[in-house]
Amino acid sequence: MISVDEARAKILAGLAPTGIETVALANAFGRVLAAPVHARLTQPPADVSAMDGFALRAADGFLGARLRIVGEAPAGHPFGGAVGPGEAVRLFTGSFLPKGADAVLLQEDADLADGFVTVNDACAAGRHIRRAGQDFSKGEILLTAGRKISARDVGLAAAGNHPWLAVHRRPRIAILATGDEIVLPGEAVPAGGIVSSNAHALAAFVTAAGGEAIVLPIAGDSLAAIAAGADAARGADMLVTTGGASVGAHDLVQAGLAARGLELDFWKIAMRPGKPLMFGRMGDMPVLGLPGNPVSAFVCAVLFLRPAIERMSGLPGAVPLLEPAILGAAMKPNDQREDYVRATRAPDGKVMPFERQDSGMLKTLARADALIMRPPFDPAREAGETVSVLILHDL
Amino acid sequence: MISVDEARAKILAGLAPTGIETVALANAFGRVLAAPVHARLTQPPADVSAMDGFALRAADGFLGARLRIVGEAPAGHPFGGAVGPGEAVRLFTGSFLPKGADAVLLQEDADLADGFVTVNDACAAGRHIRRAGQDFSKGEILLTAGRKISARDVGLAAAGNHPWLAVHRRPRIAILATGDEIVLPGEAVPAGGIVSSNAHALAAFVTAAGGEAIVLPIAGDSLAAIAAGADAARGADMLVTTGGASVGAHDLVQAGLAARGLELDFWKIAMRPGKPLMFGRMGDMPVLGLPGNPVSAFVCAVLFLRPAIERMSGLPGAVPLLEPAILGAAMKPNDQREDYVRATRAPDGKVMPFERQDSGMLKTLARADALIMRPPFDPAREAGETVSVLILHDL
Numbered sequence: 037m038i039s040v041d042e043a044r045a046k047i048l049a050g051l052a053p054t055g056i057e058t059v060a061l062a063n064a065f066g067r068v069l070a071a072p073v074h075a076r077l078t079q080p081p082a083d084v085s086a087m088d089g090f091a092l093r094a095a096d097g098f099l100g101a102r103l104r105i106v107g108e109a110p111a112g113h114p115f116g117g118a119v120g121p122g123e124a125v126r127l128f129t130g131s132f133l134p135k136g137a138d139a140v141l142l143q144e145d146a147d148l149a150d151g152f153v154t155v156n157d158a159c160a161a162g163r164h165i166r167r168a169g170q171d172f173s174k175g176e177i178l179l180t181a182g183r184k185i186s187a188r189d190v191g192l193a194a195a196g197n198h199p200w201l202a203v204h205r206r207p208r209i210a211i212l213a214t215g216d217e218i219v220l221p222g223e224a225v226p227a228g229g230i231v232s233s234n235a236h237a238l239a240a241f242v243t244a245a246g247g248e249a250i251v252l253p254i255a256g257d258s259l260a261a262i263a264a265g266a267d268a269a270r271g272a273d274m275l276v277t278t279g280g281a282s283v284g285a286h287d288l289v290q291a292g293l294a295a296r297g298l299e300l301d302f303w304k305i306a307m308r309p310g311k312p313l314m315f316g317r318m319g320d321m322p323v324l325g326l327p328g329n330p331v332s333a334f335v336c337a338v339l340f341l342r343p344a345i346e347r348m349s350g351l352p353g354a355v356p357l358l359e360p361a362i363l364g365a366a367m368k369p370n371d372q373r374e375d376y377v378r379a380t381r382a383p384d385g386k387v388m389p390f391e392r393q394d395s396g397m398l399k400t401l402a403r404a405d406a407l408i409m410r411p412p413f414d415p416a417r418e419a420g421e422t423v424s425v426l427i428l429h430d431l
Numbered sequence: 432m433i434s435v436d437e438a439r440a441k442i443l444a445g446l447a448p449t450g451i452e453t454v455a456l457a458n459a460f461g462r463v464l465a466a467p468v469h470a471r472l473t474q475p476p477a478d479v480s481a482m483d484g485f486a487l488r489a490a491d492g493f494l495g496a497r498l499r500i501v502g503e504a505p506a507g508h509p510f511g512g513a514v515g516p517g518e519a520v521r522l523f524t525g526s527f528l529p530k531g532a533d534a535v536l537l538q539e540d541a542d543l544a545d546g547f548v549t550v551n552d553a554c555a556a557g558r559h560i561r562r563a564g565q566d567f568s569k570g571e572i573l574l575t576a577g578r579k580i581s582a583r584d585v586g587l588a589a590a591g592n593h594p595w596l597a598v599h600r601r602p603r604i605a606i607l608a609t610g611d612e613i614v615l616p617g618e619a620v621p622a623g624g625i626v627s628s629n630a631h632a633l634a635a636f637v638t639a640a641g642g643e644a645i646v647l648p649i650a651g652d653s654l655a656a657i658a659a660g661a662d663a664a665r666g667a668d669m670l671v672t673t674g675g676a677s678v679g680a681h682d683l684v685q686a687g688l689a690a691r692g693l694e695l696d697f698w699k700i701a702m703r704p705g706k707p708l709m710f711g712r713m714g715d716m717p718v719l720g721l722p723g724n725p726v727s728a729f730v731c732a733v734l735f736l737r738p739a740i741e742r743m744s745g746l747p748g749a750v751p752l753l754e755p756a757i758l759g760a761a762m763k764p765n766d767q768r769e770d771y772v773r774a775t776r777a778p779d780g781k782v783m784p785f786e787r788q789d790s791g792m793l794k795t796l797a798r799a800d801a802l803i804m805r806p807p808f809d810p811a812r813e814a815g816e817t818v819s820v821l822i823l824h825d826l
């Protein structure tokens with residue numbers, strides 16, 4: 037058995053980012069940039085007014101001055117002439133500052149009458165003026181490669197005049213659920229059968245992590261069915277199986293994939309839930325074998341699959357973020373396996389482990405807000421102690 | 432001017448959840464349930480083994496007992512007979528417990544030879560058995576209406592045998608950017624022009640918040656163009672405009688929409704950035720007028736548009752979550768306006784406000800990790816004090 041950290045490092049070591057595709061800016065949210073985004077122009081392109089008001093020469097901006105309005109410069113329509121002594125030009129937020137002007141009189145500090153404006157508050161040179169390039173300059177890097185594109189980044193790329201962006205292709209994750217006992221949701225359930233929950237939960241998980249899920253048909257418990265599943269996964273960036281990864285006589289996944297050239301890296305991890313995790317390669321394709329147990333499969337997905345998808349997306353593929361939280365109830369000492377305990381989190385941040393942690397209980401998993409991470413041989417913990425938790429959010 | 436909380440309450444008060452649509456389970460991730468999801472079956476459907484091993488009668492489970500193996504019950508293939516005294520049936524995780532058996536001997540505690548199994552560790556009645564209904568019972572509510580569907584919820588709905596779910600339609604948000612000076616990204620920028628960044632940043636924002644964005648053509652600064660934009664928004668659940676919401680002579684949005692029956696509710700809020708926020712209705716359609724400034728538009732979107740989209744999605748439409756953070760630098764006293772200050776957040780959680788807070792600076796906005804919220808008349812703050820922050824995540 038190897039540790040969680042070792043296993044994750046082994047998985048990530050062999051993964052490379054996917055290729056590059058061009059997407060419309062309108063579809064770029066949440067994607068990972070494959071190339072830096074340079075500004076194609078300077079923003080603002082010239083000195084502009086930050087407020088509605090009047091452009092004038094600072095020398096004319098003294099209290100009581102009366103200036104002739106010689107024109108206006110609404111945003112998008114710069115004033116063609118220049119502002120001379122004793123003159124003012126009406127402008128608006130974003131208006132280019134006309135030639136000759138170096139100060140802005142705010143609208144609320146101005147009195148208008150008969151084509152003249154009276155200065156009611158002295159205005160200093162440069163105030164309320166956004167300088168050319170204050171936001172960014174042509175050629176400057178606005179967004180770096182490897183960055184996940186936020187809504188604000190979309191705005192910044194737009195402002196930099198980019199209608200298209202180069203991003204990494206979403207990693208295609210083929211999901212193969214195995215087992216004679218499972219049927220698809222909504223189908224008739226035979227005696228001894230259960231409804232497959234892993235494949236679609238994992239597909240949603242893959243979506244949440246930035247990948248593209250391909251749900252393969254369920255493979256029954258035969259070598260041929262599993263090998264056929266492996267064939268169907270061709271073209272994916274990773275094959276994820278669920279079930280059949282442990283040592284039971286009916287755990288045929290390893291054998292079935294071996295018929296298609298699986299080279300096994302490891303298959304046992306010192307963690308709970310989720311001991312029988314398998315990792316290897318079939319030719320170029322990495323293969324991650326998750327346990328069949330829905331809770332174990334999910335926890336392993338959080339710890340291993342999400343970083344893997346991130347790495348293939350062009351992101352670092354970080355270790356899941358743990359944060360401190362106050363424990364709401366005592367916990368017994370932990371054994372040699374790193375333990376991920378389903379827990380709720382109260383509005384005050386206190387975490388409360390569910391009393392029953394059976395890894396078959398999907399309802400408890402869905403109700404959980406967090407996983408409490410307990411290192412191997414963690415001693416008993418009292419209520420009020422600080423523990424490390426992984427917040428599940430929309431996963 | 433009204434406060435941020437008053438404004439939000441006014442906006443939310445008039446909003447109702449969208450209608451219901453049926454989506455495939457595979458497309459349900461992130462949607463909001465419009466009806467509770469009941470379990471269509473009991474899970475597990477019968478007492479099942481939690482481990483690989485042997486089913487036997489607890490009375491036979493003493494150290495050294497030797498039991499005849501009378502059959503096997505792989506998952507999906509229940510054993511048809513019963514386990515009698517001195518007998519055992521091979522089973523696997525998830526196998527139905529055969530009649531007569533009330534205990535499970537773990538595989539690792541069993542020695543096999545000549546069709547017999549020897550008990551190497553005494554086994555108690557009920558251990559390693561998952562009881563029928565341990566996860567959930569037929570008819571039970573698995574997921575409540577109004578819940579945003581997580582990846583785990585998809586798994587739970589699948590386990591409850593649901594291939595379809597009833598969810599609220601994604602609120603359709605029509606986005607109308609206005610201004611003679613703006614052009615679409617990638618197009619030629621005339622003198623005095625700038626590239627429109629708001630519409631696509633807001634479209635990504637709407638997506639992130641669970642809505643469906645409709646980006647309308649840019650409306651120039653004329654009453655007719657704005658009224659035409661209002662016409663194009665027909666069928667949307669909300670019209671969001673950017674720009675032209677303040678009092679300048681070229682701020683025509685209110686007047687343009689008035690020609691289509693806009694009834695104004697309010698249009699000034701005591702906040703920074705973002706004072707000229709407008710809210711009203713055109714017939715049935717709520718209209719939210721955001722400032723033209725990209726930073727102001729974004730901050731107003733976080734404070735007002737996201738809760739509005741959530742409310743229309745069937746969620747409560749909560750006040751944005753503020754969390755405490757340690758301030759990394761001193762801040763001056765605040766005036767009468769609630770202030771949202773762009774800041775970075777270090778790995779240790781400390782927040783550092785950007786020195787320049789000009790609301791025209793998109794680059795600073797994109798680099799920000801958080802907004803520091805400062806209430807009206809907040810006194811000066813020293814580095815090390817605790818402030819309230821709003822984490823921006825992927826927005």
